[in-house]
Amino acid sequence: MSQRKSQSKSVHVDEAKADALHQYQDTEGHFSLVRNFRLADLVTIMNGVCGSFSIFSSARYLLTNDPDYLWSAMAFPLAGLMFDFLDGKVARWRKSSSMLGQELDSLADLISFGVAPSLLAFVVGLRTYLDTVILTGFICCGLARLARFNATVALIPKNNGGKAKYFEGLPIPSSLALVGILSYWTKNGWIAGQQGLPWGTTTLWGAPGGRGEVHYVSLIFACWAAAMVSKTLRVPKL
Template sequence: MAMPELGTVQKHTPQRRGMYVLPSLFTAGNIAAGYYALTESIRGAAGDPRAFDHAALAIGFAVMFDGLDGRVARMTNTSSDFGKEFDSLADVITFGVAPSLLAYLWGVHAVLPSAYPEVQERLRGLGIVICFLFLICGACRLARFNISVNPQPRNPGRPGRKYFVGMPIPAGAGVIAAVVHFELGSPIHELWLSGVWLALLAFTGFLMVSSWRFWSGKELNFAERQPVRGVLLIVVVLALVIWFSEYALIAIAMAYLLSGVLARLAYSWGRRSTAS
Protein backbone atom coordinates (compact mmCIF):
# COMPACT_ATOMS: atom_id res chain seq x y z
CA MET A 1 0.00 0.00 0.00
CA ALA A 2 1.40 3.37 -1.01
CA MET A 3 2.12 5.80 1.81
CA PRO A 4 0.51 9.28 1.49
CA GLU A 5 2.91 12.08 0.79
CA LEU A 6 3.78 14.11 3.85
CA GLY A 7 3.79 17.39 1.94
CA THR A 8 0.12 17.09 0.93
CA VAL A 9 -1.37 18.10 4.29
CA GLN A 10 1.24 20.75 5.04
CA LYS A 11 0.65 22.43 1.69
CA HIS A 12 -2.94 23.47 2.54
CA THR A 13 -2.41 24.49 6.17
CA PRO A 14 -0.87 27.97 5.65
CA GLN A 15 -3.49 28.89 3.04
CA ARG A 16 -6.28 27.82 5.37
CA ARG A 17 -4.92 29.92 8.22
CA GLY A 18 -4.61 32.89 5.91
CA MET A 19 -8.24 32.55 4.86
CA TYR A 20 -9.35 32.81 8.49
CA VAL A 21 -7.62 36.19 8.74
CA LEU A 22 -9.55 37.62 5.78
CA PRO A 23 -12.92 38.23 7.56
CA SER A 24 -11.11 39.71 10.55
CA LEU A 25 -9.51 42.29 8.28
CA PHE A 26 -12.96 43.62 7.38
CA THR A 27 -13.86 43.65 11.08
CA ALA A 28 -10.67 45.61 11.80
CA GLY A 29 -11.74 48.08 9.13
CA ASN A 30 -15.06 48.33 10.96
CA ILE A 31 -13.27 49.29 14.19
CA ALA A 32 -11.00 51.76 12.37
CA ALA A 33 -14.04 53.52 10.90
CA GLY A 34 -15.66 53.68 14.34
CA TYR A 35 -12.54 55.14 15.92
CA TYR A 36 -12.29 57.71 13.17
CA ALA A 37 -15.95 58.61 13.72
CA LEU A 38 -15.25 59.19 17.42
CA THR A 39 -12.32 61.51 16.74
CA GLU A 40 -14.26 63.45 14.09
CA SER A 41 -17.25 63.86 16.41
CA ILE A 42 -15.00 65.43 19.02
CA ARG A 43 -13.45 67.69 16.37
CA GLY A 44 -16.91 68.71 15.22
CA ALA A 45 -17.84 69.72 18.75
CA ALA A 46 -14.75 71.93 18.78
CA GLY A 47 -16.18 74.07 16.00
CA ASP A 48 -15.76 72.29 12.64
CA PRO A 49 -19.21 71.11 11.45
CA ARG A 50 -17.70 69.28 8.47
CA ALA A 51 -16.15 66.82 10.94
CA PHE A 52 -19.65 65.70 11.93
CA ASP A 53 -20.28 64.78 8.29
CA HIS A 54 -16.99 62.90 8.15
CA ALA A 55 -18.03 60.93 11.26
CA ALA A 56 -21.38 60.08 9.68
CA LEU A 57 -19.73 58.88 6.48
CA ALA A 58 -17.28 56.77 8.48
CA ILE A 59 -20.19 55.00 10.18
CA GLY A 60 -21.75 54.45 6.75
CA PHE A 61 -18.55 52.81 5.49
CA ALA A 62 -18.49 50.69 8.66
CA VAL A 63 -21.95 49.36 7.83
CA MET A 64 -20.53 48.15 4.52
CA PHE A 65 -17.54 46.51 6.24
CA ASP A 66 -19.88 44.84 8.72
CA GLY A 67 -21.90 43.31 5.91
CA LEU A 68 -18.81 42.09 4.11
CA ASP A 69 -17.00 40.30 6.95
CA GLY A 70 -19.83 37.88 7.64
CA ARG A 71 -20.52 37.23 3.97
CA VAL A 72 -16.83 36.65 3.25
CA ALA A 73 -16.62 34.24 6.20
CA ARG A 74 -19.59 32.26 4.87
CA MET A 75 -18.37 32.24 1.28
CA THR A 76 -14.88 31.04 2.27
CA ASN A 77 -16.19 28.72 5.00
CA THR A 78 -13.95 30.41 7.58
CA SER A 79 -16.46 31.25 10.32
CA SER A 80 -15.04 30.88 13.82
CA ASP A 81 -15.93 31.67 17.43
CA PHE A 82 -13.14 34.23 17.52
CA GLY A 83 -14.54 35.98 14.48
CA LYS A 84 -18.02 36.16 16.00
CA GLU A 85 -16.77 37.64 19.27
CA PHE A 86 -14.45 40.04 17.46
CA ASP A 87 -17.32 41.20 15.26
CA SER A 88 -19.61 41.78 18.26
CA LEU A 89 -17.00 43.85 20.08
CA ALA A 90 -16.40 45.88 16.92
CA ASP A 91 -20.14 46.52 16.54
CA VAL A 92 -20.41 47.86 20.10
CA ILE A 93 -17.67 50.39 19.37
CA THR A 94 -18.62 51.40 15.83
CA PHE A 95 -22.41 51.16 15.96
CA GLY A 96 -22.93 51.84 19.65
CA VAL A 97 -20.34 54.17 21.16
CA ALA A 98 -19.51 56.19 18.02
CA PRO A 99 -23.09 57.01 16.91
CA SER A 100 -24.27 57.72 20.46
CA LEU A 101 -21.48 60.28 20.93
CA LEU A 102 -22.15 61.74 17.48
CA ALA A 103 -25.87 61.97 18.25
CA TYR A 104 -25.26 63.89 21.46
CA LEU A 105 -22.59 66.29 20.21
CA TRP A 106 -24.43 66.99 16.94
CA GLY A 107 -28.02 67.12 18.13
CA VAL A 108 -27.90 68.23 21.78
CA HIS A 109 -24.59 69.80 22.72
CA ALA A 110 -24.59 72.20 19.76
CA VAL A 111 -27.95 73.82 20.62
CA LEU A 112 -27.56 77.58 20.93
CA PRO A 113 -28.57 79.41 24.13
CA SER A 114 -32.31 79.99 24.16
CA ALA A 115 -34.85 82.02 26.12
CA TYR A 116 -35.49 78.95 28.28
CA PRO A 117 -32.17 78.07 29.92
CA GLU A 118 -33.72 75.70 32.45
CA VAL A 119 -35.49 73.75 29.73
CA GLN A 120 -32.27 73.59 27.72
CA GLU A 121 -30.32 72.31 30.71
CA ARG A 122 -32.90 69.61 31.33
CA LEU A 123 -32.84 68.69 27.67
CA ARG A 124 -29.07 68.24 27.81
CA GLY A 125 -29.41 65.90 30.76
CA LEU A 126 -32.17 64.00 28.94
CA GLY A 127 -29.95 63.84 25.87
CA ILE A 128 -27.16 62.18 27.83
CA VAL A 129 -29.61 59.58 29.14
CA ILE A 130 -31.23 58.84 25.77
CA CYS A 131 -27.90 58.60 23.93
CA PHE A 132 -26.66 56.23 26.63
CA LEU A 133 -29.86 54.18 26.33
CA PHE A 134 -29.26 53.95 22.57
CA LEU A 135 -25.86 52.43 23.34
CA ILE A 136 -27.34 50.00 25.88
CA CYS A 137 -30.13 48.95 23.50
CA GLY A 138 -27.58 48.24 20.79
CA ALA A 139 -25.42 46.17 23.14
CA CYS A 140 -28.48 44.21 24.32
CA ARG A 141 -29.48 43.62 20.69
CA LEU A 142 -26.05 42.15 19.98
CA ALA A 143 -26.11 39.96 23.10
CA ARG A 144 -29.56 38.62 22.24
CA PHE A 145 -28.46 37.88 18.69
CA ASN A 146 -25.38 35.98 19.90
CA ILE A 147 -27.27 33.67 22.26
CA SER A 148 -30.43 33.15 20.20
CA VAL A 149 -30.95 29.93 18.28
CA ASN A 150 -33.38 30.32 15.36
CA PRO A 151 -35.17 33.38 16.83
CA GLN A 152 -38.71 34.08 15.67
CA PRO A 153 -40.29 37.56 15.53
CA ARG A 154 -43.61 38.24 17.21
CA ASN A 155 -45.08 39.21 13.85
CA PRO A 156 -43.98 36.38 11.51
CA GLY A 157 -43.71 37.21 7.83
CA ARG A 158 -43.58 35.18 4.66
CA PRO A 159 -42.90 31.46 5.33
CA GLY A 160 -39.39 30.41 4.42
CA ARG A 161 -37.97 33.94 4.52
CA LYS A 162 -35.50 34.82 7.26
CA TYR A 163 -36.00 37.95 9.34
CA PHE A 164 -34.08 39.80 12.01
CA VAL A 165 -35.79 39.97 15.40
CA GLY A 166 -35.50 43.65 16.20
CA MET A 167 -33.67 46.26 14.16
CA PRO A 168 -29.97 45.36 13.78
CA ILE A 169 -27.54 47.72 15.48
CA PRO A 170 -25.83 48.71 12.18
CA ALA A 171 -29.21 49.88 10.88
CA GLY A 172 -29.80 51.87 14.07
CA ALA A 173 -26.43 53.55 13.70
CA GLY A 174 -27.21 54.09 10.02
CA VAL A 175 -30.27 56.14 10.94
CA ILE A 176 -28.11 58.54 12.97
CA ALA A 177 -25.42 58.73 10.29
CA ALA A 178 -27.94 59.28 7.48
CA VAL A 179 -29.63 62.19 9.24
CA VAL A 180 -26.31 63.88 10.06
CA HIS A 181 -25.05 63.40 6.50
CA PHE A 182 -28.34 64.74 5.09
CA GLU A 183 -27.57 68.00 6.89
CA LEU A 184 -23.93 67.78 5.71
CA GLY A 185 -22.79 67.94 9.31
CA SER A 186 -24.54 71.21 10.14
CA PRO A 187 -25.57 70.63 13.79
CA ILE A 188 -28.93 71.29 15.41
CA HIS A 189 -29.18 74.74 16.97
CA GLU A 190 -32.92 74.94 17.76
CA LEU A 191 -34.24 73.64 21.06
CA TRP A 192 -37.40 72.06 19.64
CA LEU A 193 -35.49 70.28 16.87
CA SER A 194 -33.21 68.79 19.50
CA GLY A 195 -36.28 67.37 21.24
CA VAL A 196 -37.48 65.80 17.98
CA TRP A 197 -34.00 64.34 17.47
CA LEU A 198 -34.02 62.74 20.91
CA ALA A 199 -37.46 61.25 20.23
CA LEU A 200 -36.10 59.64 17.05
CA LEU A 201 -33.13 58.25 18.98
CA ALA A 202 -35.35 56.80 21.69
CA PHE A 203 -37.63 55.17 19.13
CA THR A 204 -34.68 53.71 17.23
CA GLY A 205 -33.31 52.24 20.46
CA PHE A 206 -36.71 50.70 21.19
CA LEU A 207 -36.81 49.09 17.74
CA MET A 208 -33.43 47.45 18.36
CA VAL A 209 -34.61 45.67 21.53
CA SER A 210 -38.10 44.94 20.20
CA SER A 211 -39.18 41.57 18.83
CA TRP A 212 -40.55 43.08 15.61
CA ARG A 213 -39.39 41.64 12.31
CA PHE A 214 -36.96 43.37 9.95
CA TRP A 215 -35.82 42.16 6.56
CA SER A 216 -32.48 40.37 6.76
CA GLY A 217 -31.57 40.16 3.08
CA LYS A 218 -30.20 36.67 3.59
CA GLU A 219 -32.23 35.29 0.71
CA LEU A 220 -30.00 37.25 -1.69
CA ASN A 221 -27.68 34.52 -2.97
CA PHE A 222 -24.79 35.68 -5.14
CA ALA A 223 -23.48 32.14 -5.52
CA GLU A 224 -26.20 31.35 -8.05
CA ARG A 225 -25.33 30.98 -11.68
CA GLN A 226 -27.47 33.95 -12.74
CA PRO A 227 -27.94 36.32 -9.78
CA VAL A 228 -29.17 39.04 -12.15
CA ARG A 229 -31.72 40.69 -9.89
CA GLY A 230 -29.37 40.90 -6.92
CA VAL A 231 -26.53 42.34 -8.98
CA LEU A 232 -28.79 44.90 -10.66
CA LEU A 233 -30.22 45.96 -7.30
CA ILE A 234 -26.75 46.51 -5.84
CA VAL A 235 -25.59 48.47 -8.91
CA VAL A 236 -28.64 50.76 -8.79
CA VAL A 237 -28.28 51.36 -5.04
CA LEU A 238 -24.56 52.09 -5.32
CA ALA A 239 -25.17 54.52 -8.17
CA LEU A 240 -27.79 56.39 -6.17
CA VAL A 241 -25.56 56.48 -3.09
CA ILE A 242 -22.60 57.83 -5.08
CA TRP A 243 -24.50 60.51 -6.99
CA PHE A 244 -27.16 61.50 -4.44
CA SER A 245 -25.67 60.31 -1.16
CA GLU A 246 -27.56 62.73 1.15
CA TYR A 247 -30.96 61.78 -0.23
CA ALA A 248 -30.29 58.12 -0.99
CA LEU A 249 -28.85 57.24 2.42
CA ILE A 250 -31.59 58.92 4.45
CA ALA A 251 -34.24 57.34 2.21
CA ILE A 252 -32.74 53.87 2.70
CA ALA A 253 -32.34 54.33 6.46
CA MET A 254 -35.86 55.66 7.03
CA ALA A 255 -37.44 53.12 4.68
CA TYR A 256 -35.81 50.28 6.60
CA LEU A 257 -36.90 51.77 9.94
CA LEU A 258 -40.48 52.20 8.73
CA SER A 259 -40.54 48.71 7.20
CA GLY A 260 -40.42 47.14 10.64
CA VAL A 261 -43.05 49.52 12.00
CA LEU A 262 -45.42 48.94 9.07
CA ALA A 263 -44.92 45.17 9.28
CA ARG A 264 -45.89 45.26 12.94
CA LEU A 265 -48.96 47.44 12.28
CA ALA A 266 -50.07 45.24 9.39
CA TYR A 267 -49.77 42.15 11.57
CA SER A 268 -51.79 43.78 14.38
CA TRP A 269 -54.53 44.91 11.99
CA GLY A 270 -54.63 41.44 10.43
CA ARG A 271 -55.10 39.78 13.82
CA ARG A 272 -57.86 42.20 14.78
CA SER A 273 -59.75 41.63 11.54
CA THR A 274 -59.39 37.85 11.91
CA ALA A 275 -60.65 37.95 15.48
CA SER A 276 -63.62 40.13 14.56
Protein backbone atom coordinates in the same frame (compact mmCIF):
# COMPACT_ATOMS: atom_id res chain seq x y z
CA MET B 1 -35.96 11.09 13.45
CA SER B 2 -35.84 14.90 13.64
CA GLN B 3 -34.69 14.71 17.25
CA ARG B 4 -31.88 12.35 16.23
CA LYS B 5 -30.78 14.75 13.47
CA SER B 6 -30.86 17.64 15.92
CA GLN B 7 -28.70 15.74 18.38
CA SER B 8 -26.26 14.79 15.62
CA LYS B 9 -26.02 18.41 14.50
CA SER B 10 -25.47 19.54 18.10
CA VAL B 11 -22.65 17.03 18.54
CA HIS B 12 -21.05 18.25 15.30
CA VAL B 13 -21.22 21.87 16.47
CA ASP B 14 -19.77 20.96 19.87
CA GLU B 15 -16.88 19.12 18.20
CA ALA B 16 -16.20 22.12 15.96
CA LYS B 17 -16.12 24.42 18.98
CA ALA B 18 -13.80 22.04 20.82
CA ASP B 19 -11.41 21.97 17.85
CA ALA B 20 -11.44 25.76 17.68
CA LEU B 21 -10.74 26.04 21.40
CA HIS B 22 -7.79 23.67 21.10
CA GLN B 23 -6.48 25.85 18.30
CA TYR B 24 -6.28 28.85 20.62
CA GLN B 25 -5.06 26.79 23.55
CA ASP B 26 -2.29 25.04 21.65
CA THR B 27 -0.90 28.19 20.05
CA GLU B 28 1.54 29.99 22.33
CA GLY B 29 3.42 33.26 22.12
CA HIS B 30 2.72 36.95 22.58
CA PHE B 31 1.07 37.29 19.17
CA SER B 32 -0.70 33.94 19.06
CA LEU B 33 -4.11 35.63 19.04
CA VAL B 34 -3.22 37.62 15.94
CA ARG B 35 -1.84 34.54 14.19
CA ASN B 36 -5.16 32.78 14.75
CA PHE B 37 -7.16 35.53 13.05
CA ARG B 38 -8.85 34.66 9.78
CA LEU B 39 -9.00 37.13 6.90
CA ALA B 40 -12.71 37.68 7.66
CA ASP B 41 -11.79 38.58 11.25
CA LEU B 42 -9.42 41.29 10.02
CA VAL B 43 -12.17 42.68 7.79
CA THR B 44 -14.47 42.78 10.81
CA ILE B 45 -11.86 44.66 12.80
CA MET B 46 -11.78 47.27 10.03
CA ASN B 47 -15.43 47.92 10.84
CA GLY B 48 -14.34 48.76 14.39
CA VAL B 49 -11.53 50.93 13.01
CA CYS B 50 -14.06 52.97 11.03
CA GLY B 51 -16.24 53.43 14.10
CA SER B 52 -13.23 54.53 16.14
CA PHE B 53 -12.19 57.06 13.50
CA SER B 54 -15.75 58.42 13.54
CA ILE B 55 -15.56 58.93 17.31
CA PHE B 56 -12.21 60.70 17.13
CA SER B 57 -13.40 62.85 14.21
CA SER B 58 -16.39 63.93 16.30
CA ALA B 59 -14.04 64.84 19.13
CA ARG B 60 -11.83 66.85 16.77
CA TYR B 61 -14.88 68.74 15.53
CA LEU B 62 -15.76 69.70 19.10
CA LEU B 63 -12.20 70.96 19.58
CA THR B 64 -11.76 72.79 16.27
CA ASN B 65 -15.30 73.45 14.96
CA ASP B 66 -13.97 72.40 11.55
CA PRO B 67 -16.94 70.99 9.56
CA ASP B 68 -14.64 68.65 7.62
CA TYR B 69 -14.18 66.62 10.80
CA LEU B 70 -17.95 66.45 11.29
CA TRP B 71 -18.53 65.19 7.75
CA SER B 72 -15.74 62.64 8.21
CA ALA B 73 -17.37 61.46 11.43
CA MET B 74 -20.61 60.87 9.51
CA ALA B 75 -18.89 59.08 6.63
CA PHE B 76 -16.89 56.56 8.66
CA PRO B 77 -19.92 54.55 9.93
CA LEU B 78 -20.98 54.08 6.31
CA ALA B 79 -17.53 52.68 5.56
CA GLY B 80 -17.96 50.46 8.60
CA LEU B 81 -21.17 49.07 7.08
CA MET B 82 -19.24 48.16 3.94
CA PHE B 83 -16.79 46.10 6.00
CA ASP B 84 -19.71 44.63 7.97
CA PHE B 85 -21.17 43.26 4.73
CA LEU B 86 -17.79 42.23 3.38
CA ASP B 87 -16.65 40.06 6.30
CA GLY B 88 -19.37 37.46 5.74
CA LYS B 89 -18.61 37.30 2.04
CA VAL B 90 -14.90 36.84 2.77
CA ALA B 91 -15.66 34.06 5.27
CA ARG B 92 -17.77 32.22 2.69
CA TRP B 93 -15.19 32.79 -0.04
CA ARG B 94 -12.37 31.46 2.13
CA LYS B 95 -14.65 28.78 3.59
CA SER B 96 -13.26 29.55 7.02
CA SER B 97 -14.63 31.13 10.15
CA SER B 98 -13.54 31.39 13.76
CA MET B 99 -15.15 31.46 17.17
CA LEU B 100 -13.95 35.02 17.48
CA GLY B 101 -15.77 36.10 14.34
CA GLN B 102 -19.26 36.50 15.79
CA GLU B 103 -17.98 38.23 18.92
CA LEU B 104 -15.76 40.56 16.89
CA ASP B 105 -18.68 41.39 14.63
CA SER B 106 -20.90 42.39 17.55
CA LEU B 107 -18.22 44.47 19.25
CA ALA B 108 -17.35 46.27 16.02
CA ASP B 109 -21.05 46.92 15.34
CA LEU B 110 -21.46 48.44 18.79
CA ILE B 111 -18.65 50.91 18.09
CA SER B 112 -19.66 51.85 14.54
CA PHE B 113 -23.45 51.77 14.83
CA GLY B 114 -24.00 52.39 18.54
CA VAL B 115 -21.35 54.62 20.11
CA ALA B 116 -20.37 56.60 16.99
CA PRO B 117 -23.95 57.66 16.03
CA SER B 118 -24.72 58.58 19.65
CA LEU B 119 -21.64 60.81 19.84
CA LEU B 120 -22.61 62.36 16.49
CA ALA B 121 -26.03 63.19 17.94
CA PHE B 122 -24.32 64.83 20.92
CA VAL B 123 -22.02 66.79 18.60
CA VAL B 124 -24.85 68.22 16.49
CA GLY B 125 -26.78 69.38 19.53
CA LEU B 126 -28.30 66.70 21.78
CA ARG B 127 -26.30 67.91 24.77
CA THR B 128 -28.74 68.37 27.65
CA TYR B 129 -28.60 66.03 30.62
CA LEU B 130 -31.72 64.13 29.54
CA ASP B 131 -30.43 64.01 25.96
CA THR B 132 -27.32 62.19 27.16
CA VAL B 133 -29.42 59.82 29.27
CA ILE B 134 -31.42 58.88 26.17
CA LEU B 135 -28.28 58.49 24.05
CA THR B 136 -26.74 56.28 26.74
CA GLY B 137 -29.90 54.20 26.69
CA PHE B 138 -29.58 53.96 22.91
CA ILE B 139 -26.07 52.52 23.23
CA CYS B 140 -27.13 50.08 25.95
CA CYS B 141 -30.14 48.89 23.93
CA GLY B 142 -27.82 48.28 20.98
CA LEU B 143 -25.52 46.32 23.29
CA ALA B 144 -28.44 44.25 24.62
CA ARG B 145 -29.74 43.63 21.12
CA LEU B 146 -26.36 42.32 19.93
CA ALA B 147 -25.98 40.09 23.00
CA ARG B 148 -29.48 38.68 22.53
CA PHE B 149 -28.78 37.94 18.87
CA ASN B 150 -25.60 36.03 19.73
CA ALA B 151 -27.42 34.04 22.42
CA THR B 152 -30.61 33.23 20.49
CA VAL B 153 -29.59 33.09 16.82
CA ALA B 154 -29.74 29.28 16.94
CA LEU B 155 -33.43 29.48 17.89
CA ILE B 156 -34.48 31.65 14.95
CA PRO B 157 -35.93 29.72 11.97
CA LYS B 158 -33.48 29.31 9.09
CA ASN B 159 -33.94 29.33 5.33
CA ASN B 160 -32.60 26.66 2.99
CA GLY B 161 -29.21 28.36 2.99
CA GLY B 162 -28.93 28.12 6.77
CA LYS B 163 -29.39 31.87 7.36
CA ALA B 164 -31.85 33.30 9.87
CA LYS B 165 -35.13 34.29 8.22
CA TYR B 166 -35.56 37.49 10.21
CA PHE B 167 -34.10 39.79 12.84
CA GLU B 168 -35.80 40.14 16.22
CA GLY B 169 -35.87 43.90 16.67
CA LEU B 170 -34.14 46.44 14.47
CA PRO B 171 -30.57 45.39 13.65
CA ILE B 172 -28.11 47.91 15.03
CA PRO B 173 -26.69 48.91 11.59
CA SER B 174 -30.12 50.48 10.98
CA SER B 175 -28.82 53.41 13.05
CA LEU B 176 -27.18 54.62 9.83
CA ALA B 177 -30.63 55.98 8.99
CA LEU B 178 -30.25 58.26 12.02
CA VAL B 179 -26.80 59.28 10.79
CA GLY B 180 -28.46 60.16 7.49
CA ILE B 181 -30.93 62.41 9.30
CA LEU B 182 -28.09 64.09 11.20
CA SER B 183 -26.27 64.61 7.90
CA TYR B 184 -29.34 66.28 6.41
CA TRP B 185 -29.64 68.59 9.40
CA THR B 186 -25.94 69.43 9.16
CA LYS B 187 -26.27 70.28 5.48
CA ASN B 188 -29.13 72.69 6.29
CA GLY B 189 -27.39 74.20 9.31
CA TRP B 190 -29.89 72.77 11.82
CA ILE B 191 -27.23 71.97 14.41
CA ALA B 192 -25.76 73.49 17.55
CA GLY B 193 -23.82 76.68 16.87
CA GLN B 194 -25.91 77.45 13.79
CA GLN B 195 -29.72 77.43 13.59
CA GLY B 196 -30.14 74.78 16.26
CA LEU B 197 -31.93 71.43 16.10
CA PRO B 198 -35.46 71.21 14.68
CA TRP B 199 -38.44 71.54 17.04
CA GLY B 200 -36.37 72.86 19.95
CA THR B 201 -36.61 71.64 23.53
CA THR B 202 -39.10 71.16 26.31
CA THR B 203 -38.54 71.32 30.07
CA LEU B 204 -39.97 68.40 32.00
CA TRP B 205 -39.04 69.81 35.41
CA GLY B 206 -37.06 72.66 36.92
CA ALA B 207 -35.89 75.80 35.19
CA PRO B 208 -35.30 76.02 31.40
CA GLY B 209 -31.75 75.03 30.59
CA GLY B 210 -31.54 72.77 33.64
CA ARG B 211 -31.35 69.01 34.02
CA GLY B 212 -35.01 68.62 33.11
CA GLU B 213 -34.62 70.04 29.59
CA VAL B 214 -34.71 67.65 26.62
CA HIS B 215 -34.79 68.03 22.84
CA TYR B 216 -37.86 66.68 21.11
CA VAL B 217 -35.69 64.92 18.53
CA SER B 218 -34.19 62.83 21.34
CA LEU B 219 -37.44 60.89 21.22
CA ILE B 220 -36.37 59.55 17.80
CA PHE B 221 -33.36 57.92 19.43
CA ALA B 222 -35.51 56.67 22.31
CA CYS B 223 -37.99 55.03 19.94
CA TRP B 224 -35.17 53.55 17.86
CA ALA B 225 -33.63 52.08 21.01
CA ALA B 226 -36.95 50.50 21.98
CA ALA B 227 -37.31 49.02 18.49
CA MET B 228 -33.85 47.43 18.70
CA VAL B 229 -34.72 45.45 21.83
CA SER B 230 -38.27 44.61 20.75
CA LYS B 231 -39.13 40.92 20.90
CA THR B 232 -42.20 41.19 18.68
CA LEU B 233 -40.74 43.33 15.88
CA ARG B 234 -39.44 40.99 13.20
CA VAL B 235 -37.45 42.42 10.29
CA PRO B 236 -37.08 40.05 7.30
CA LYS B 237 -33.44 39.29 6.57
CA LEU B 238 -32.44 39.87 2.96
